[in-house]
Amino acid sequence: MAGSGCTIQETDILGDGAADMIVEHADAKVIHNAVANALQYSPIDHCAQPLAHRRKRLLVADMDSTIIGCECLDELADFASLKTEVAAITERAMRGEVDFESALRERVAMLKGLPLTQLARAYEERVRLNPGARTLVRTMASDGARCVLVSGGFDFFTRRVAEAVGFHFDRANRLIEADGALAGLVAEPILGREAKLKALIDEAAAAGVEMIDTLAVGDGANDLDMIRAAGLGVAYRAKPVVAAEADARLDHADLTALLYFQGYSADRFVTD
Numbered sequence: 001m002a003g004s005g006c007t008i009q010e011t012d013i014l015g016d017g018a019a020d021m022i023v024e025h026a027d028a029k030v031i032h033n034a035v036a037n038a039l040q041y042s043p044i045d046h047c048a049q050p051l052a053h054r055r056k057r058l059l060v061a062d063m064d065s066t067i068i069g070c071e072c073l074d075e076l077a078d079f080a081s082l083k084t085e086v087a088a089i090t091e092r093a094m095r096g097e098v099d100f101e102s103a104l105r106e107r108v109a110m111l112k113g114l115p116l117t118q119l120a121r122a123y124e125e126r127v128r129l130n131p132g133a134r135t136l137v138r139t140m141a142s143d144g145a146r147c148v149l150v151s152g153g154f155d156f157f158t159r160r161v162a163e164a165v166g167f168h169f170d171r172a173n174r175l176i177e178a179d180g181a182l183a184g185l186v187a188e189p190i191l192g193r194e195a196k197l198k199a200l201i202d203e204a205a206a207a208g209v210e211m212i213d214t215l216a217v218g219d220g221a222n223d224l225d226m227i228r229a230a231g232l233g234v235a236y237r238a239k240p241v242v243a244a245e246a247d248a249r250l251d252h253a254d255l256t257a258l259l260y261f262q263g264y265s266a267d268r269f270v271t272d
Helices: 028-038 072-078 083-094 100-110 117-126 133-142 155-165 193-207 221-229 257-261
Strands: 007-015 018-024 058-061 146-154 169-173 175-178 181-186 214-218 232-236 248-250
Touching: 018 257, 058 133, 058 193, 072 083, 072 100, 072 117, 072 146, 083 100, 083 221, 100 181, 117 155, 133 146, 133 155, 133 257, 146 155, 146 193, 155 169, 169 193, 193 214, 193 221, 214 221, 221 232, 232 257, 248 257
Parallel strands: 058 146, 058 214, 146 169, 214 232, 232 248
Antiparallel strands: 007 018, 175 181
16 A cells, blocks of 8 residues: 555454455545555455445346356357357447447347247256355345346346345346247347446435445446446456446455445355
């Protein structure tokens, strides 16, 4: 912290590899930059923020590649032998290189005729929770926070993931079906970047929560607006455009780091 004007007043060990430092005489941005410079070659994630409003009352999380370890649409495409083509479009959309809504329509159209049975197969065979996801949500929920899953993916998957993890509510897009197969269409309006931000704002208003008391986490460009708007916006294994603007990044630790960021000690975690 040399040259930052920061003075470490107190250090508290929250858990294995997790430490809490109370710092004086600097704002969060100064601390963030100083720590980032000091740790740039170390596999350590960090978060600098004021003590006030640190414990969040609303969590809004992206699903694909954040709460779960895959992109569901790409996995569906694999069952249609189109994963390479679809995944390439997904990657560009998540990097913000193409419009999310049009990219979603294009990818869904490519899956026209895929039997609905393949959705259940994709969930059972491909969807796995990322480490710490269930502990994160269950711990925050047990402490009175509202936890919402908001995805540019599909409600077939969000309903199941939300139940498995412990989210209170989920929002996502809906695939249109016809004769036991995908019709190649997604219901309008599409839940994309603007809708994710609106979901954060609406959920905060419904819960009577100020924006400073919200936490948003995601990985792709369609998460960027809600990450910017949240009291604490976190980029999880994120694309560069998202990582550059988030308040904090998780490049190494699992999702329980979001609990440490809020001052939870490991003995407060709700685990299976």
